[in-house]
Amino acid sequence: MNDGGVRAGERVLDLFAGARLTPTQRRIAHCLVEHAGKVAYLSAAEVADLAGVSQPSVTRFAIALGYEGYPALRRVLRELTDGSDGERGREHNAMQGAIAAEADNLGRLCQQLERLEDVRRGAGLLVASRPLTVLGLRSAAPLAGYFGYFASKVHPDVRVLDTGGTSLLDRLDQARAAGADAMLALVLPRYPRESLEAVREARSMGYAVVAITDSAVSPVAEHADVVLPAAVGTRLVFDLHTGPMAMAMVVLQAMCDADPEPVQRRLERFEATATRRQIFQA
Template identity: 75%
Template sequence: MNDGAVRPAERVLDLFHGARLTPTQRRIAHCLMEHAQRVAYLSAAEVADLAGVSQPSVTRFAMALGYEGYPALRREMRWLTPGETRPEQPAEHNAMQLAVQAEADHLTRLRDQLGRLDDVERAARFLADSPVLPVIGLRAAAPLAGYFGYFAAKVRPDVRILDTGGTNLLDRLDQARHAGASAVLAVVLPRYPRESLDAIREAKATGLAVVVITDSAVSPAAQAADVALPAAVGTQLVFDLHTGPMAMAMVLLQAICDADPEPAQRRLEEFEATATRRHIFEA
């Protein structure tokens, strides 16, 4: 349990496996993972403030995991996350600097998370083996789905961006499956659109392998996926920052290219030749 190669957040994640959590409890779980070493020394009231929930919610969360109360859960977390906490940022930093620093911290955790590529490689294999690649991304996730799809289309023969909801979404998912899709990538970010979750469940019910990029290993999208690739979002500003999920998307695309390198390289060379002939770029 105390293997130094295992990150504190991964040890904390073990506490939640198999637990059916409410949305508020998932929020608390995400907070505990994101601030694993720090929260092990905070009171229930301080954790509630950090997670943006009520103090009774923190107590009920601990009891839902089988503990007598939050102090018992905190003792377990101290055992799981030994070591010193990171010092607080200097007070002279303004709110914008702190938001950017939080993103830098997220990327540092993502870097450490990628020390083990098992999930990324498994996800890449699912997607590389799919002749048609549907990419779901609704609401806040739509730009990221489009960004991934723009570059994926340079190395994959048939990439379909599904970025609008409504009844047409499931129709387009069916069309992709009938055209040969064996897997789907879904980008699902807070506040977790219901239509995205419904599409994931429908995809699984029809036999598609589901890969999800989401903000936390305990998000509702992760619970429904075959492979979940978590990357934290920034919450310091009025609207979330998606630096981490974007980095994860590009890491996944690189892994897809690595899983099937010859066709990817051939398609890239074909694109470059076409771009040169058509004078698409100035440089």
């Protein structure tokens, strides 16, 4: 997909932000994003053939998004994909364009956060879990560690699972036996199989799963109780994770807001300990 196709796909992806989609509907959504440049001019039957689903599934998908049918959705798709970004593209070099696209991602995330119901629901599940389990493998491992570092200042028992292997499920078992009933799963492209398997296993153990991922049609969405999408940057050789990192810190703030008095006591104890041990440069 060229730069114009990527931008069109990003605009189409916004249609699905916060939507609860079935696996078949996620398949259709993925098709619309991947083929954003042409699907706005295809019939429902042609989209169904492209996505490998039935024509009624395409109609039900449009209705699930709040449209009367696929023709109404197609009109919106045309509005989203007909716009030209050529002038903007000429203003920036490739590196500036990547950062500008990331700023656009953050702008969409800001708009998404006008509704905080899912964030607050996820935060409530996480702050009440003792211990709190945080999963992030491969590219998501640094983000899991980042979240875990700060979460440990306000939560008494945070367990970061940032390495895979045969012991991963053992550690999930151990946390569950210790009382954990919620897990934050950070699952980013290219969606490691091991992460998805761990999330499925966690659900079977009785965990509630709060997922931070790149879109509402991510493979992990099917297995999560709460999905918090935040787009990743795709203009450079390797993805930029500014959006997911911001979302992780938003979730942590919501956790603090959900249980303020114990959080404040823990923060005060940490500051007193840090001062006594001279941890930070004055």
